[in-house]
Amino acid sequence: xxxxxxxSRSAALDAxxxxxxxxxxxxSPRLITARRITLSFGYLFVVAAIVVAVFIPAIPLWYPxxxxxxxxxxxxxxxxxxxxRVRSYGYVERDEDLQVVSGILIRRLVVVPYGRMQIVDxxxxxxxxxxxxxxxxxxxxxxxTDAAIPxxxxxxxxxxxxxxxxxxxxxxxxx
Amino acid sequence: xxxxxxxxxxxxxxxxQRTHPFTPLLTAVRVIPPLYIGxxxxxxxxxSRVPLPGFLIAGFIAIAAALVVxxxxxxxxxxxxxxxxxxxxxxxxxxxxxxxxxxxxLSRLQSVDAxxxxxxxxxxxxxxxxxxxGSGDSRVVLRFLRRDEATKLQEEILSRHAQxxxxxxxxxxxPALAPxxxxxxxxxxxxxxxxxxxxxxxxxxALFIFTALFVAMTVAFQGWAALVLAxxxxxxxxxxIVREFLTYSDFTVTRSRQGLRLRSGLLQTQSRTVPAGRVxxxxxxxxxxxxxxxWVRVQLTVAGTQxxxxxxxxxxxxxxxxxxxxxxxxxxxxxxxNLDDIAWVCxxxxxxxxxxxxxxxxxxxxxxxxxxxxxxxxxxxMAFASHDRVQxxxxxxxxxxxxLGLASVEFHIAPGPINITSWHMDLAQARPLVNREIACMLLxxxxx
Numbered sequence: 075x076x077x078x079x080x081x082s083r084s085a086a087l088d089a090x091x092x093x094x095x096x097x098x099x100x101x102s103p104r105l106i107t108a109r110r111i112t113l114s115f116g117y118l119f120v121v122a123a124i125v126v127a128v129f130i131p132a133i134p135l136w137y138p139x140x141x142x143x144x145x146x147x148x149x150x151x152x153x154x155x156x157x158x159r160v161r162s163y164g165y166v167e168r169d170e171d172l173q174v175v176s177g178i179l180i181r182r183l184v185v186v187p188y189g190r191m192q193i194v195d196x197x198x199x200x201x202x203x204x205x206x207x208x209x210x211x212x213x214x215x216x217x218x219t220d221a222a223i224p225x226x227x228x229x230x231x232x233x234x235x236x237x238x239x240x241x242x243x244x245x246x247x248x249x
Numbered sequence: 250x251x252x253x254x255x256x257x258x259x260x261x262x263x264x265x266q267r268t269h270p271f272t273p274l275l276t277a278v279r280v281i282p283p284l285y286i287g288x289x290x291x292x293x294x295x296x297s298r299v300p301l302p303g304f305l306i307a308g309f310i311a312i313a314a315a316l317v318v319x320x321x322x323x324x325x326x327x328x329x330x331x332x333x334x335x336x337x338x339x340x341x342x343x344x345x346x347x348x349x350x351x352x353x354x355l356s357r358l359q360s361v362d363a364x365x366x367x368x369x370x371x372x373x374x375x376x377x378x379x380x381x382x383g384s385g386d387s388r389v390v391l392r393f394l395r396r397d398e399a400t401k402l403q404e405e406i407l408s409r410h411a412q413x414x415x416x417x418x419x420x421x422x423x424p425a426l427a428p429x430x431x432x433x434x435x436x437x438x439x440x441x442x443x444x445x446x447x448x449x450x451x452x453x454x455a456l457f458i459f460t461a462l463f464v465a466m467t468v469a470f471q472g473w474a475a476l477v478l479a480x481x482x483x484x485x486x487x488x489x490i491v492r493e494f495l496t497y498s499d500f501t502v503t504r505s506r507q508g509l510r511l512r513s514g515l516l517q518t519q520s521r522t523v524p525a526g527r528v529x530x531x532x533x534x535x536x537x538x539x540x541x542x543x544w545v546r547v548q549l550t551v552a553g554t555q556x557x558x559x560x561x562x563x564x565x566x567x568x569x570x571x572x573x574x575x576x577x578x579x580x581x582x583x584x585x586x587n588l589d590d591i592a593w594v595c596x597x598x599x600x601x602x603x604x605x606x607x608x609x610x611x612x613x614x615x616x617x618x619x620x621x622x623x624x625x626x627x628x629x630x631m632a633f634a635s636h637d638r639v640q641x642x643x644x645x646x647x648x649x650x651x652x653l654g655l656a657s658v659e660f661h662i663a664p665g666p667i668n669i670t671s672w673h674m675d676l677a678q679a680r681p682l683v684n685r686e687i688a689c690m691l692l693x694x695x696x697x
Contacts, residue, residue: 090644090656090676090677090679090680091644091646091680170687170691171687171691177645179647179648180645180646180647180648181645181646181651182643182644182645182646183643183644183645183683184641184642184643185641185642185643185683185687186640186641187641187687187690187691187694189691189694190640190641190690190694214640214641214661215552215640215663216640216641216661216662216663216664217663217664218643218659218661218662218664219640219641219643219661220643221641245694
């Protein structure tokens with residue numbers, strides 16, 4: 075929850091997205107677990123396909139072996155990138171706006187003034203509920219506003235949703 | 250005070266009314282030609298079994314079907330009533346089997362369009378399309394009404410809307426709406442210019458060049474495959490030209506108390522009103538070959554509108570016009586917009602490695618009320634939005650952009666065809682731009 079947990083790489087560039095003077099709140103590490111579980115479930119099909127291939131005599135054995143090696147490499151990379159991606163998220167509630175940063179390959183910042191928010195959604199799928207995380211999603215009149223904060227502990231998410239909704243109501247202006 | 254007096258006058262509920270009793274007849278007559286042709290095409294071989302010429306049988310079938318349509322439509326006509334309720338909103342009851350009661354909140358009115366399809370138009374009938382903001386089914390079509398009835402109803406809806414707006418917030422009526430005389434002609438599009446502009450669009454020209462190439466190949470190599478391609482590459486733009494020509498012929502823009510009135514169409518006259526307050530963003534589009542004439546097309550994103558067969562929010566304000574005229578018409582819905590002494594901030598030279606073709610034309614500019622971005626080399630685009638219509642601001646930076654020290658800034662506005670993004674700006678300028686825009690958005694929100 076403190077600003078020290080924010081990853082700091084190539085500080086000068088990142089400062090443009092994530093001003094170091096603000097109090098950036100990171101996501102729950104449980105989101106990493108959730109995404110890795112989803113990834114692994116997807117990989118069950120890959121593993122099944124490779125195992126089946128091993129037992130089909132018409133396919134030379136090194137085909138499934140090669141595929142397996144590639145699959146393991148991609149799996150490892152995805153595993154690692156999920157951790158970095160989740161840690162790259164951060165949000166800060168300022169006086170008049172909410173800012174969200176995300177992404178490592180493509181770095182993004184979204185700034186939404188409270189007065190422009192129309193709906194604040196709180197969602198949590200079965201896996202999320204089991205792990206104890208929830209997603210707060212902001213909607214404005216623009217469909218292109220992409221401000222989602224996934225992977226917050228439910229109490230923190232609900233409190234954030236309530237604060238945002240209250241501030242949105244207070245400052246509601248302009249469509 | 251005046252508004253209040255009028256409001257009490259207007260808030261009286263009216264009695265439910267029906268559309269014109271000829272409606273079922275007109276609906277039926279409209280289906281005869283396509284049915285007739287359809288039956289003729291599908292049932293070519295009746296004549297072998299029945300001792301009557303095919304065109305007569307097809308005629309009977311079409312008329313019989315039209316009678317069924319007339320019967321159903323008569324019930325629908327009987328079931329459809331409309332009236333203004335005590336709150337001054339438009340209620341429409343309809344439904345063939347299931348009763349449907351709709352309430353159109355006129356304070357959220359988006360547009361009232363009178364559209365005249367070919368056959369009803371011959372008899373002086375139009376349909377009235379009323380649209381309010383909101384998701385889902387937020388539009389109602391009243392068909393058919395006599396033209397003068399439709400005009401009267403249209404005016405009534407617009408004046409009730411204006412009143413509800415002024416009651417809702419007495420000082421919100423923008424300067425652009427209040428003191429104008431009605432019916433000022435602002436611009437027309439000459440037919441010749443429209444046709445030339447459609448022919449000179451980049452995609453059209455490119456496809457016609459391909460067509461010529463394919464035809465030349467056919468002649469040179471005696472192969473027929475290229476001719477099939479030529480039919481496609483020639484046919485598609487031809488179709489698009491014909492369609493746009495029919496849609497945008499006789500285009501006129503007039504100023505009315507409720508906003509800009511756009512009217513156009515050759516076979517089917519469309520008219521729509523664009524209230525200044527509903528315009529979210531505007532864009533000038535100038536294809537390569539239009540530039541020697543300094544022509545632009547002006548399109549708008551208008552909140553919540555959806556006309557048939559086009560994207561959400563898209564409204565063409567002017568299909569083609571000289572830039573100066575386009576600017577003066579646009580100033581009607583975006584008051585105070587002036588590009589003469591605007592300070593463009595261009596993309597840095599490093600952007601050439603990310604966008605080699607268009608980097609020189611990438612730029613943004615800020616004024617007290619508007620954000621302007623431009624992009625594109627072959628087809629140039631210049632997009633405008635006022636700060637109070639921007640919903641949120643985004644900044645993004647890909648790997649390659651990071652290497653070059655670039656970032657793109659996006660201004661998110663209501664759904665529509667217009668994308669306001671300042672591509673590949675210097676990172677050192679991008680973040681301050683985001684902050685300034687947010688400050689302007691807050692300021693604009695307070696001013697309202």
